[in-house]
Amino acid sequence: MKKYLAHICGHFQPLGYEELYAVLEAENISYSILEVNSQVVIFETADNPLYAVSRCAFVHSLIELLGTGEIEDEKFTFLHSYDISELDSGSTFCSRVTKIGEKEVKIRLMDLERELGNHIFNKFSSKKFTVNLKSPDYIFRTILIKNRFFLGLEIWAINRKKFSIREPGKRDFFRPGAMRTDYARALVNLSRIKKDEIFFDPFCGGGGFLLEASYLGAYAIGSDLDYTAVKGSTKNMKQFKQYTAELLHGDSRNIPIRSFHAIATDPPYSLQSSTHGEKVSQLTYDFLIESREHLMKNRYLVYCTPSTIEPEHIVERTEYKIVTLIDTFIHKSLTRRILVLK
Numbered sequence: 001m002k003k004y005l006a007h008i009c010g011h012f013q014p015l016g017y018e019e020l021y022a023v024l025e026a027e028n029i030s031y032s033i034l035e036v037n038s039q040v041v042i043f044e045t046a047d048n049p050l051y052a053v054s055r056c057a058f059v060h061s062l063i064e065l066l067g068t069g070e071i072e073d074e075k076f077t078f079l080h081s082y083d084i085s086e087l088d089s090g091s092t093f094c095s096r097v098t099k100i101g102e103k104e105v106k107i108r109l110m111d112l113e114r115e116l117g118n119h120i121f122n123k124f125s126s127k128k129f130t131v132n133l134k135s136p137d138y139i140f141r142t143i144l145i146k147n148r149f150f151l152g153l154e155i156w157a158i159n160r161k162k163f164s165i166r167e168p169g170k171r172d173f174f175r176p177g178a179m180r181t182d183y184a185r186a187l188v189n190l191s192r193i194k195k196d197e198i199f200f201d202p203f204c205g206g207g208g209f210l211l212e213a214s215y216l217g218a219y220a221i222g223s224d225l226d227y228t229a230v231k232g233s234t235k236n237m238k239q240f241k242q243y244t245a246e247l248l249h250g251d252s253r254n255i256p257i258r259s260f261h262a263i264a265t266d267p268p269y270s271l272q273s274s275t276h277g278e279k280v281s282q283l284t285y286d287f288l289i290e291s292r293e294h295l296m297k298n299r300y301l302v303y304c305t306p307s308t309i310e311p312e313h314i315v316e317r318t319e320y321k322i323v324t325l326i327d328t329f330i331h332k333s334l335t336r337r338i339l340v341l342k
Contacts, residue, residue, distance in 0.1 A: 003065040006041045009058040014326050016058035019186045026192040027052035038101045038145050057182035063141050063152035071147045092132035097142045172239045173232030175206045184208040190302045190340050191262035193218045200260040202252035203267045207233030214242035223250035252287040255294050264302040288318045307337040
């Protein structure tokens, strides 16, 4: 069993936690949570969680935890010894420190990094490590919370560029109010979709959810009552060369697909997208009732809606069970409520 630390994005912290748990479940990673603390989730598993966590949009990095300790009077005290015998001798390394929350420790980050680097260099002198700040073989990452620190090997860090290239404004077809790419990826992850499974978005709009599901290896099917959206989604899928997808002109209240493994969707709110004269609450209820006939047993449906309509009361009238409910502040007139149903 190994211990890992996932560093969660602070701005969307609750969503980041739930996304992490969802991808671990989706990829059949058996794990136990040891600690959750200020953007940090420490868990233990005998499986390799690298691929699962690399799906995430709101996890900054994954660290194989080596040791923990405290900083008192600018001195490091390791509470648990650690072993790096698996690392290759003669390798290059660097030390990086990230502070989270209140900065009670007054030492500069540069000094912290130097101090920890010296510690690693001296303790494992037999390894004959050398420092390389630009392209090291190993990055020793320390997460500092108040006077506690967590030292580990960084085995994955997010590349934000992979999301930015697919932002709504950079797609061939753009619709106002389209959800940003990392947010769409997180909601797709909450649906627990797996590679080679069927993913469905009945309000596909510009196809943002379909793109993210396709990048995860799923077969993505989208439909929309607006034929312009269907044509636009098709255009966007071709732009990013995602050909394992199908677009249909259809109504969410009359789903034209026999069955699918997961749904993640962003129904219209009547803010920047039309509900075609239907009340948001009624449209949502009808969609949930219809989807229940097609979603495979014990699988997940994820959708979001303004918190003002209290969607949990709508769900109570269906056969779905709420697994997770997350509120995220978008702007002063919109708090988006995300529901994960099973």
